[in-house]
Amino acid sequence: MFENLDLLHQANATLAEGPVWDDRLACIYWVDIRRCRIARFETASMSQTGIWITPNRPGCIGLTDDPGVLVVCHGADVSLLNTRSGTLAPLARLPIETPRYRANDGRVDCAGRLWVGTMIDDIHAPDSFSGGQLFAVGGDGSVTATDEDFELPNGMGWSPDQTTFYINDTTAAKTYRYDFDAKAGRISNRAVLYDHSGGEGFPDGLSIDCEGNIWSAQWDGWNVRKISPSGELLQEIPMPVRRPSSAAFFGEGMDQIVITSAAVDFTSDDFIKSPDAGSLFAMAAETQGLPEHRFSS
Numbered sequence: 001m002f003e004n005l006d007l008l009h010q011a012n013a014t015l016a017e018g019p020v021w022d023d024r025l026a027c028i029y030w031v032d033i034r035r036c037r038i039a040r041f042e043t044a045s046m047s048q049t050g051i052w053i054t055p056n057r058p059g060c061i062g063l064t065d066d067p068g069v070l071v072v073c074h075g076a077d078v079s080l081l082n083t084r085s086g087t088l089a090p091l092a093r094l095p096i097e098t099p100r101y102r103a104n105d106g107r108v109d110c111a112g113r114l115w116v117g118t119m120i121d122d123i124h125a126p127d128s129f130s131g132g133q134l135f136a137v138g139g140d141g142s143v144t145a146t147d148e149d150f151e152l153p154n155g156m157g158w159s160p161d162q163t164t165f166y167i168n169d170t171t172a173a174k175t176y177r178y179d180f181d182a183k184a185g186r187i188s189n190r191a192v193l194y195d196h197s198g199g200e201g202f203p204d205g206l207s208i209d210c211e212g213n214i215w216s217a218q219w220d221g222w223n224v225r226k227i228s229p230s231g232e233l234l235q236e237i238p239m240p241v242r243r244p245s246s247a248a249f250f251g252e253g254m255d256q257i258v259i260t261s262a263a264v265d266f267t268s269d270d271f272i273k274s275p276d277a278g279s280l281f282a283m284a285a286e287t288q289g290l291p292e293h294r295f296s297s
Helices: 270-272
Strands: 006-007 016-022 027-032 037-042 047-053 059-065 069-074 078-080 088-093 103-108 112-122 132-137 143-150 153-158 165-169 173-180 187-194 202-208 214-219 223-227 234-239 245-250 256-261 280-284
Touching: 016 059, 016 103, 016 202, 027 059, 027 245, 037 059, 047 112, 059 112, 059 234, 069 103, 069 112, 069 132, 078 214, 088 223, 112 153, 132 153, 143 187, 165 202, 173 202, 202 270
Parallel strands: 059 103, 153 202, 202 245
Antiparallel strands: 006 280, 016 027, 027 037, 037 047, 059 069, 069 078, 078 088, 103 112, 112 132, 132 143, 153 165, 165 173, 173 187, 202 214, 214 223, 214 245, 223 234, 245 256, 256 280
8 A cells, every 4th residue: 555655764753844855964854843843864874863952833944055054944033053063043034923923834946045934823723724924035134025825835846947836825725836036036926736625635745856746745634646737636645644744855866755744633543543643754756856955045
């Protein structure tokens, strides 16, 4: 049932999200949002080699030109984390209402900007999500609002030619596409690429392969979906966990996908059905992913 899928790391995370592959160090970084942690897993030794604590919930991380520094969004703050010393240097603050809202998923574009979505913090257990926004953060600390018509903005990425931007809106159950102007850092002409409401789960973190296909982890769906750039569902890959949370390409050939998962708010029955929840999984992709861009600080 779970062909080409391996348990990569039993991380015991509560809410693992936002995996990022750093080819320079051959490692995967990810965040555990509920525990305010950033973690590093090295594929050569197959072991976790670092944990860093943030003062508030981290939503996403990105690489920089320095392999010892990450850009981190936590709460409403954007900081530079020195993984050698463990220090956080403030860079910017998102113009959002706190503590009700916080940074969620994000990604660095080809021009070195960090794009980050914001959401109602689920600690408030809202009846519904609303007020999600999308910002672009420059290396100089500038923050630009790019769109505000979201419920819960989540995974994002760009087409191989960098002319199309994709983003999941989790509770709206939609994957959107935009025209993307890399030079100006502008998105326009939003359209629904894929409506997930007819299937299992809600679209969470995503990544794009070299053919332009979107790989979307489906929260509460027990699966990962592969969607074409024209909006066709190509494949639905079953997962042994209820809450796969994000997917990112990794490895020397960028032909594997790491999938994070969550055990947040699980009952005993949930753990019986999904005993490896909170782990990182690896899946052979039979295609190649795109390298992660680096934040220009």
